[in-house]
Amino acid sequence: MSDSLLPEALVASATRVIEANRAAGRRIAVAESCTGGLVAAALTEIAGSSDVLEASIVSYANEAKMGLLHVSGDVIETFGAVSIATAWSMAQGALEVTTADVAVAITGIAGPGGGSAKKPVGTVVFARAERGGDPANVVADRREFGDLGRAGIRLQAALCALDLLMPPPAEEPPAP
Numbered sequence: 001m002s003d004s005l006l007p008e009a010l011v012a013s014a015t016r017v018i019e020a021n022r023a024a025g026r027r028i029a030v031a032e033s034c035t036g037g038l039v040a041a042a043l044t045e046i047a048g049s050s051d052v053l054e055a056s057i058v059s060y061a062n063e064a065k066m067g068l069l070h071v072s073g074d075v076i077e078t079f080g081a082v083s084i085a086t087a088w089s090m091a092q093g094a095l096e097v098t099t100a101d102v103a104v105a106i107t108g109i110a111g112p113g114g115g116s117a118k119k120p121v122g123t124v125v126f127a128r129a130e131r132g133g134d135p136a137n138v139v140a141d142r143r144e145f146g147d148l149g150r151a152g153i154r155l156q157a158a159l160c161a162l163d164l165l166m167p168p169p170a171e172e173p174p175a176p
Contacts, residue, residue, distance in 0.1 A: 004045050006038075007155060013162040014042035014049075021052045021102075024167040029100035030056040031069055031090040033081070034108040034124060038158040054100045059090065065107075069093030082107050082119050084140040087127035095129050104128045104164045110153045122146045124157040128164045139164075 004011050021028055030039045030053075040056030043049050057068050062081055065071040071089040079085040090105035108124030115121035127140040145156045 006042055006045060010038075010042045010155065010158060010162075011045050013159055014039075015046050017162050017165045018043060018046045018049050018052050020167050021165065022048075026052070026101040026167055027054045027099065028052055028165050029054050029094040029098045029103040030161065030165075031094040031103060031105040032056060032058050032161075033060055033065070033090070033106060034110045035106050035154050035158050035161065036060060038154055039104075039106065039161045042158060042162065055094070055098045057094060057097070065090060065093075068097070069105075070096060080119070082109055082123055082125055084125055084127065084138070084142060087125040088129070088138050088140050091127040091129035092135070095131055100131070102128060102130050102165065102167075104161050106157055106161045108153070108157055110150045110157075111147060112150060120144070120147075122148060122153050124153065124160070126157075126160055126164055 032039055037058045043053045059065040059068050062076050066073055069090050070093045071086060075085050075089050087105045087107050091103045094103035105127045109115050109119055109121050111121035122145040125142045145153050
């Protein structure tokens with residue numbers, strides 16, 4: 001029996017992230033909005049996660065995104081809090097305020113309200129930034145999970161964010 005309050009799939013994914021990043025020698029940070037710390041909760045379920053997870057910043061309000069992660073108010077005003085521009089800025093901000101090697105950001109509409117025709121409930125945007133990476137190489141994705149209910153949307157968003165935290169596969173040596 002598991003000693004966790006979290007769904008088994010979430011803990012299993014977090015375990016893979018911690019083990020893979022530990023093996024790669026990478027420190028990670030998370031900038032969460034609609035998941036409200038769920039990704040960090042999953043990662044910290046894993047004993048020894050402190051040698052991989054450096055920080056999680058829950059920036060639910062726009063003011064927190066601007067203050068804690070240095071997201072420009074102009075970005076939020078122009079593109080909205082749930083946008084690739086905002087998620088990318090959140091991920092960059094997480095790298096700026098930590099010494100992590102990689103940061104993933106999550107922002108979205110978990111519902112039940114808050115959706116619109118262009119951004120319905122279940123819209124979640126992710127971004128990953130790597131220290132020393134080319135800032136022009138934006139790694140971001142917008143997903144439409146549909147109205148799975150607040151908990152279902154947040155769970156799917158956390159699982160996607162964990163996938164983004166996996167290090168790239170090691171390159172195999174060329175065959176002789």
